[in-house]
Amino acid sequence: MTTPVLSVRDLTVSFPSEAGRVDAVRGVSFDVAAGRTLGIVGESGSGKSVTSLAVMGLLDENARVGGSVRFEGEELLGKSDVQMSKIRGNGIAMIFQDPLTSLTPVFTVGDQIVEALTVHNPRMSRRAAWSRAVELLKLVGIPRPEDRVKSFPHEFSGGMRQRVVIAIAMANNPRLIIADEPTTALDVTIQAQILDLIKTAQRETGAAVMMITHDMGVVANIADDVVVMYAGRPIEQAPVDTLFADTRMPYSIGLLGAIPRVDTSEKQPLVPIKGTPPLLVDLPDACPFAARCPIVTDACRTAEPELVAVGGDDRHRAACIRAEEIRAGRIDGGPVYPLPEIPTSTLESVPRDLRNPTLEVENLSKSFPLLKGSFRKKKVGEVHAVKGVSFDVREGETMAIVGESGSGKTTTLLQIMDFATQDDGDIRIVGTSVADVKGGRAERQLRRDVQIVFQDPVGSLDPRMTVFDVIAEPLRTVGTPSAQVGPRVDELMGLVGLDPSHSDRFPAAFSGGQRQRIGIARALATNPKLVVLDEPVSALDVSVQAGVINLLDELKVRLGLSYLFVAHDLSVVRHIADRVAVMYLGSFVEHGEVDAVFDDPQHPYTQALLSAIPVPDPVAERTREHIVLTGDLPSPTDSIQGCAFVSRCPLYQTLDDAERAVCDTKVPALSGRTGVHVNACHHR
């Protein structure tokens, strides 16, 4: 074996903080060889990003770094900023998480690429640098690079900006590319494009890649070797196939069990990992995972286990004293994690047609006027955010709307929550049409039946209100007698799995998952029939996400709720939803029962969307065919004559002229088996 490009030995990073010294990274060792990809997986706070910044020498100055980082045999730790700047962007390049903020807004993308080139090649002429910049933009797939090179970052979409960032990373043919969650902020179809692009970049430059992510699917898709990090330490390290097939460390097993799969229809509950990761201050000499581990023994609490080879395979190492007992996620003949019990609903035996609808939406539309002119605003056009959407949600049912950002799913929710009167349609909530709701009293009455849970558990809770006040607020609004408020809040806290005695605390004292539970308790306070969930788990770590999903499942059964669920994560949707609608540019393109849609997608967009999601299984992932859509979502301000998907449709490319003419001129209607599975494509 050749010498690795990057060799990290016993890396430690600590920061001073008010609570004491935070040991963010506590002894990380790994090698990355040329042409190979190392995936570093972990939840937030596991130290994976700090590790990558330590390699780059980009940590804050108050960070104390120990151990050794050797890049092509050269020790990097201890180098000054000036010495490191010779290596950064030249030998080692980095791709950051958020493409929206990682480009300087006041310089053109060309300037920024040229800067990356000239800073390492001072003798390169400006002309040569600019033509190389255009070449790089072409390489990363930006259309019309000659024109776009003079554009400013705000003129690009998120996916396009990430391409620019990758172009900058590739500029000097680095030997190592560090990608820190490069696709987390992007939609799935764009994620698939970017992952492909990183593979291209790797092929072009022969570089080693360090891929930092929390998504097991991305790891299965791209990595050769995997390091799983927890509480600042690697707890399992193996080639990707071994790791997925023969997981040894309970945390890795939990991480894999906690993610719903998009490619299977089984409806068994997810396995959440209880508790939260430890604070990295004054850690005792014990297994940091002991408090959350289902198979913990007394020995786990006496010393922190070393990362040692397991199963006689030197390349597979795990930090668990019971690793040899665990085979492929099972111990003593049973699973490491006992499956949680989820009660089944009596409603499920009632045929759907006989259940009462809690929400009926007929031909919902919403358009925003486009205004122009500085003094007198003239209307120059309309943005159709939602165009003629119809669906219904019945008792005890979960209806999910999926789509990329900008597809109109949130606007649909807000229209329903606003009780917006429709010109040419209707919204009926538990039989009451919103057109009949006049005056504050009737509106408040109806509001009891429909409540919302927001995406961001931090932003949606008033930080100056105690949890008691947060949950009691809707109760007081609907006029609950004050004597009943206290017991009801305690009941709700218990219902969502929180300790009622904590209700006098402020939201800041709770973790993300707990805060989302508070948000759910608040939504349930008025005994609603319908709960609208706007991306309720997308801001949570996977192990916590599983717990919230199970809670939602359980509450649905116990309280007979209906959910209207909006998400971009199709795996979560597959797990939780009974029915699903796929939205594209304000219209449903496919709508039906969840298994029918996911197992037999008809519309080319749905097919692409489903195939774009990486599944957490390296073997399946290698054989799966990914349909990578080209381009971005068209702007909703464009007026499109026929099918909105034409510009990106892979099927359209295979059609003959007569068939294409239909796509170009006629807006497709939903057709198929009504109520079961319909799609809006002329040719399916």
Add this chain to the structure above:
Amino acid sequence: MVVAVTNLTYFLAWAYLDPRSNYVGRRPPLSEQQIVNLLEPRNLDDGTPLLVRWWNWFSGVLFRWDWGVSPTGQSVNDQVAYRMWISAELMLGATILLTLIGIALGVYSASRQYRVGDRVAQGTSIITMNIPIVVAALGLVLLAIAFNGAVGTTVFYVTGASSPGVSGFFPTLVDTIQHLTLPTLALVIVGYAQYHFLQRSLLLDNIKSDYVRMARAKGLTKQQAIRKHALRTSLIPVTTQVAFSIPGIFTGAVLTESIFAWKGMGQYFIETISKNDINGVVAVAAFGAVMTAIGAILADIAVVVLDPRVRVS
């Protein structure tokens, strides 16, 4: 807007100021008719109905660009035209200096956050910012007098904008600098801190931003990344504020000019009020309003020049 404000000031000024009182206490006493004879041709006689006075004044401004005369018969136009350059002479240098010093210190202390240099600079700025201009000016005057005494010759003049009887280019230049130094110093001492703090906090926000980290990841050193990427973006709000203050150059500094006996716009403002010079007060207000408007326009232009995001469409 400027027109409305100016007219409003005209009526407000008449409600509070009384040119007649300038003559009432005269020895020997002037007769009623004598006072009216003095005031009437200057459109300052309150015996004439207010609306008639207003129209005389307004039509003069509108058709002849004549802003009227003071109770002693001086032309307001001449006064403003002359004094705004006196003010500009003082304020231009001070504004440039305090902006440059403030921004430079802001950059210095932001890139050394919480180190000794930053703490010393911040501590100093907090103190200077809280010194009233009067104290700073008088303190400087005392120091300068002591210095002059120690050297034995007048190096710094503590009053006026120029000495009489100086001619020739270099003598005038030296004389001007001798007069200018002290008031400029006073203005800079109390004024630079605002830009220091503004620039420091804006730059700190930007230093922590992703694109500065990205710039460093490209291979720029930390100082290069700060100077090129963070500074450019954080200058936008600072420039806006500086642009706003540029017209202030011409409206002058009320206290500084009074202390150092500069006959600029700031001192004119005090003088017109104390001498019941209605036309002068209104002209000062109108001038200030126009300058504020120009400042707003300048600020907008500056943002458009610096920030490409605003330039679209």
